[in-house]
Amino acid sequence: MFSRRRLLAGATALGGAAFLPSIAHAKGSVAAAIYPGTWEEAFRAIVAPALKKKDSVDLELQPLFAVDQVAKAKAARGAPPFDAFVLDPGPRITAIQDGLFDKIDMKKITNASKLPAGLVDEWGVGVNAQVVGIAYNPKKVPAPKGWKDLFVEPWVSRLGLTGFQTTFGTVSLIEIAKVFGGSETNIEPALVELKKVLPKIAAVGQPAAMPSLFQQGQCDVMYTNTQTVATLKGRGVDIEFVKPETGAITFLTTLHIAKGAADVENAYKYIDIVAGKDVQEALTKPPYNFIPVNKDVPVPSYLPMKSLDEMSSFVRHDWAKINPLRAGWIEKFNKEMAK
Amino acid sequence: MRKLAEWQLALPLALAFASIFLAPLLMLVGVSFFNDDKISQPGFGQWAKFLGDPFSYKVIADTMLLGLKTVCATIVIGYPLALIYLDASPRLQKVLIFIIVMPLLLSVVVRTFAWIVVLGREGVVNTLLMQLGIISEPLRLLQTELGLVISLTQIEMPLMLLPLISVMSRLDPNLRDASSALGASRWRTLFKVIVPLSMPGLVAGCLLVFASSTTAFISQTVIGGVRLIYLPLLIWQQSLVVFNWPFAAVVSLTLLVSVLTVVSALSYLGRRSGGYVHG
Numbered sequence: 001m002f003s004r005r006r007l008l009a010g011a012t013a014l015g016g017a018a019f020l021p022s023i024a025h026a027k028g029s030v031a032a033a034i035y036p037g038t039w040e041e042a043f044r045a046i047v048a049p050a051l052k053k054k055d056s057v058d059l060e061l062q063p064l065f066a067v068d069q070v071a072k073a074k075a076a077r078g079a080p081p082f083d084a085f086v087l088d089p090g091p092r093i094t095a096i097q098d099g100l101f102d103k104i105d106m107k108k109i110t111n112a113s114k115l116p117a118g119l120v121d122e123w124g125v126g127v128n129a130q131v132v133g134i135a136y137n138p139k140k141v142p143a144p145k146g147w148k149d150l151f152v153e154p155w156v157s158r159l160g161l162t163g164f165q166t167t168f169g170t171v172s173l174i175e176i177a178k179v180f181g182g183s184e185t186n187i188e189p190a191l192v193e194l195k196k197v198l199p200k201i202a203a204v205g206q207p208a209a210m211p212s213l214f215q216q217g218q219c220d221v222m223y224t225n226t227q228t229v230a231t232l233k234g235r236g237v238d239i240e241f242v243k244p245e246t247g248a249i250t251f252l253t254t255l256h257i258a259k260g261a262a263d264v265e266n267a268y269k270y271i272d273i274v275a276g277k278d279v280q281e282a283l284t285k286p287p288y289n290f291i292p293v294n295k296d297v298p299v300p301s302y303l304p305m306k307s308l309d310e311m312s313s314f315v316r317h318d319w320a321k322i323n324p325l326r327a328g329w330i331e332k333f334n335k336e337m338a339k
Numbered sequence: 340m341r342k343l344a345e346w347q348l349a350l351p352l353a354l355a356f357a358s359i360f361l362a363p364l365l366m367l368v369g370v371s372f373f374n375d376d377k378i379s380q381p382g383f384g385q386w387a388k389f390l391g392d393p394f395s396y397k398v399i400a401d402t403m404l405l406g407l408k409t410v411c412a413t414i415v416i417g418y419p420l421a422l423i424y425l426d427a428s429p430r431l432q433k434v435l436i437f438i439i440v441m442p443l444l445l446s447v448v449v450r451t452f453a454w455i456v457v458l459g460r461e462g463v464v465n466t467l468l469m470q471l472g473i474i475s476e477p478l479r480l481l482q483t484e485l486g487l488v489i490s491l492t493q494i495e496m497p498l499m500l501l502p503l504i505s506v507m508s509r510l511d512p513n514l515r516d517a518s519s520a521l522g523a524s525r526w527r528t529l530f531k532v533i534v535p536l537s538m539p540g541l542v543a544g545c546l547l548v549f550a551s552s553t554t555a556f557i558s559q560t561v562i563g564g565v566r567l568i569y570l571p572l573l574i575w576q577q578s579l580v581v582f583n584w585p586f587a588a589v590v591s592l593t594l595l596v597s598v599l600t601v602v603s604a605l606s607y608l609g610r611r612s613g614g615y616v617h618g
Contacts, residue, residue, distance in 0.1 A: 067579045074582070094582065163565055165580045202460070203482055206560040212452055217461035218481055327581040334573075335394055339484075339566045 029058035030266035032084040032255075033072075036063035038231060039086070042288040047270070050279050055269045066091040066167075073100045073258060083261035084270055087124075088167040089251050089319040090326070096123055102257040108268040111275040114294045116308055119252065126252035127274045128283075129291045129311060130225045131304065132168045133248040137220040139238045146245040147176045150221060151197055160203040160210060160219025161194075163333040164326055169207060171249045171317050172223035173329075179246060185321055187329055191336050204337055214239065226303055230289035233302075243304040250314040252293075371588035378585060385585045389593065399597055402569040405487070406553035406601065410545050412492040413499040417544070421503045422533075425510075439500045447494065451558045454490040455481060458562070482564035490562050491552045498551055499544035506540025507533070542609030546602050553598055570594040 030051075034040045040063045048059040064072065066087045073080045073095070080100070087095065095101055103122050106112055112120045119126035134144055141154050150159050162169040177183070177190035194201075202219040211228055213219050215237050229241040255271045257264060273279055280297045283290035291303060305311055374384035389395050424435050442450060457463045458480040465477040480486040510533065518528040534541075552558075556571035565572065570590055578587035 065579075067582075071579055071582065165576065203564060204566045205482070205564045209455070209561045209564075212455050213459075213481070216455055216459035218455070218459045327583060330576055330581060334565075334568055334576075337566050338394075338397070338568050 027056045028263055028266055029060055030084065030263050030270045031060045031062060031082040032086070032267075032270055033064045033069045033082045034061045034086055035065060038227065038288060042283055042290065043274075046282045046288075047274055047279055050276075051270055051273050054273060055266070057266045057269055059270060070095050070098070070100065074098055078260045080258035080260055083258055083263050083267040085124075085256040085258060086127075087254055087256060088130075089254075089317070090167055090170070090323055092124065092254055092256070093319045093323050095256065100256075100259055102259050102261065102264065104257065105268070109272050109275065111272055111277075111294065114277065114296055115275060116293065116295065119293055124254040124256035125271050125275055126254050126293055127271070127280075128253040129250055129293055129308075130168065130227065130253060131248050131250050131291060131311070131314065132171060132223060132225045133244055133304065134242045135214070135222055135224045135229045135232075135239050136242060137214070137217075137238045138240050140217075140220040143240065143242055144221060144244075145242075147172075147179045150176070151193055155221045156197050157200045157202060158220035159201050160205060160213050160222040161201065162205060162207045162210060162223075163337070164329045166207045167251060168223065168225055168249075170322065170326065170329075171251065171315075174317060174322070175244065175246060175249060175315065184317055185325060191332060195336055198337065226291065227289045230302055231287060234286050234289070241302075241304060247313065247315040248304055250311050250316060367588050367591060370585055371592055373585040376581075376583040376585065385583075385589045389586065389589045395593075398568050398570055398573060399593060401567070402553050402571075402594070403597055403601060405484070405491075405559075405569060406549040406598075408484075408488045409491045409495060409552040410499075410548050412488055413496055413544070413548050414541070416492060417496055417499040417503060418541075421500060421507055421537075422529075424500075424504055425507050436504075439497055439504075442494065443497045447555075447557055450494055451490070451561045454486075454493075454558075454562055458486045458490065481562060482566065484563070484567060487559065487563040487567065491555060491558055494555070494558060495548045495552050498547040502543035502547065503537060503540040506543075507537045510536050538609055542606055545605050545609075549601060549605065550598055554594065570597075 032043075034043050040061055043059070043061055048061070051057050051059050062082050066085075069082070069085050069087065070091045073085070085095065085101070101123050104120065104124060106120055109120060109125055112125070115126065134147070134150070136144060136155070137158075141158055144150060144155050149155050161172075164170045164173060173187055173190050174182075174184055176193070177187040180189035180193050182189035203213050205213050210219075210222055210224065211232055214222055215232060215235070226241055229239050232239045255274060257267045257271070261267055275294060277294050277296040280290075280292040280294040282288075284292050284297065284300050289300070289302075292299065293308065295308065299305065299307055305314075370378060371385060372381055372383065374380040374382040420435075420439075424432060427435060455462070459465070460477045460479075460481070462480075464480060465474075468474045469477065480489075514532055514536070515528055518532045519525070523531065553569070554571055556575060559567070559569050560572055560575075563569070570593065573590045574587050574594065577583045577590060
């Protein structure tokens with residue numbers, strides 16, 4: 001994903017950054033797009049006050065899903081409605097291809113040295129990792145071992161799933177395809193197996209509705225990320241996270257500066273503070289349950305890994321290959337799953 | 340000073356309407372005639388793709404049927420309610436109006452998620468039926484068309500009741516008395532006098548409920564799930580997930596045209612039956 005040369009360049013720039021005088025304080029505001037829900041709440045409660053305190057910059061948050069941000073920025077044609085994006089890998093690649101980002105000047109991210117290799121590149125800064133696996137209700141079903149288990153009893157009749165609309169849905173279906181002989185670019189086996197068990201499956205839902213469906217007992221097994229599991233657990237829902245035997249999936253959430261941003265300097269300050277130790281640590285606490293990426297922040301105990309380094313063994317996907325195929329997959333999923 | 344003509348008074352509204360509704364609509368039509376998602380090659384490719392796929396017709400038919408089923412359910416439940424309202428004391432009428440309007444004061448998202456709690460596997464309905472011993476296994480209500488129609492009926496009910504009640508409360512009570520004095524039974528009075536006279540309200544209610552339920556994206560996807568595919572879900576997928584705006588424009592225009600067709604048919608029927616009363 002990141003070439004060695006790019007990493008070296010980044011590391012050199014970071015080293016150089018240490019000798020630069022600190023940038024003068026500029027006041028004003030920054031408009032940042034943010035995922036609705038937990039992200040918005042967390043950034044409002046933690047990032048906004050931190051940015052105000054350190055840099056006297058007001059943070060204006062615009063709640064938008066990743067795909068909505070890209071759609072809005074595309075529609076705005078050079079005058080984006082916000083200065084900074086927050087994106088998953090798929091939309092990130094679309095945005096790079098559509099030229100929606102300004103290149104990152106790594107010197108301006110003072111916390112970059114605290115991030116593991118590969119998190120900062122010319123287009124953005126990784127500020128959060130997501131880990132996706134299987135969640136189940138321990139009071140209703142035994143713990144599944146891997147993706148294959150989802151297709152047999154007792155799990156299949158309690159399974160809730162989503163399609164290719166979201167990043168976590170797409171990568172989970174790819175992993176399912178892999179255990180049945182498919183690959184990152186061939187999801188056919190997953191659809192074939194799904195079709196066989198379709199009448200038994202408890203729910204095929206809209207991604208945003210899945211936590212509610214689980215909470216209401218409509219389904220007792222689903223694929224999801226650790227953050228959703230921790231949040232539901234915090235609400236008293238019986239839910240546990242399982243790392244599938246083929247490995248948990250991980251992907252980065254990255255912040256980017258919009259091309260044509262009204263306030264680029266403040267956007268840098270915003271990104272830098274999100275990558276910093278204090279904000280990262282506060283974000284890992286309940287009810288927010290983020291996975292930190294700053295090396296100085298301890299990894300929360302409920303996560304399926306002890307250190308961030310362990311995540312290098314997790315499954316990752318190449319979205320440059322996935323993106324061009326996704327429209328076809330969505331169409332196929334519609335047709336195969338339709339009642 | 341010359342007197343302003345009526346059309347001149349309507350000019351500000353007409354200009355606003357043209358710029359914020361008509362212009363985007365024309366752009367939508369324009370975008371649909373591009374072959375690629377970068378909107379660079381003009382052509383009929385997206386229309387050909389959509390209209391050449393049998394799956395599209397299934398989705399159109401399902402969407403229209405969902406609207407018709409919801410309309411029927413709101414009439415069956417709403418009409419008697421309107422009759423009760425008509426005979427109620429002024430005080431009770433105030434209470435009824437409050438109850439009818441109350442759902443409109445709640446966000447549709449909240450109402451939709453509340454229906455998950457009601458219809459879910461461990462929801463209110465299933466728990467009650469199981470405790471009463473009527474069923475042994477929970478019924479599947481969520482993610483079925485039945486569940487969706489039930490919830491849409493509640494969600495869209497105010498749109499049926501408000502026009503219906505406003506028309507019915509203007510009916511001359513003497514007409515009903517005259518009908519019974521002339522020997523008509525209560526049912527005959529209902530079908531020969533009240534229903535025909537309330538037809539404008541009923542038709543207006545049907546139009547609103549139909550247009551609103553066929554386009555109710557949140558309720559359709561959250562309660563119906565993604566195995567029940569309606570046109571709004573396709574539009575959302577194509578515009579916001581896949582970024583194929585020309586195809587999304589084609590689906591949007593299809594939704595617009597199909598809803599308008601049914602709505603015109605309904606209002607034509609309404610006008611014909613409205614004429615019956617005087618004829």
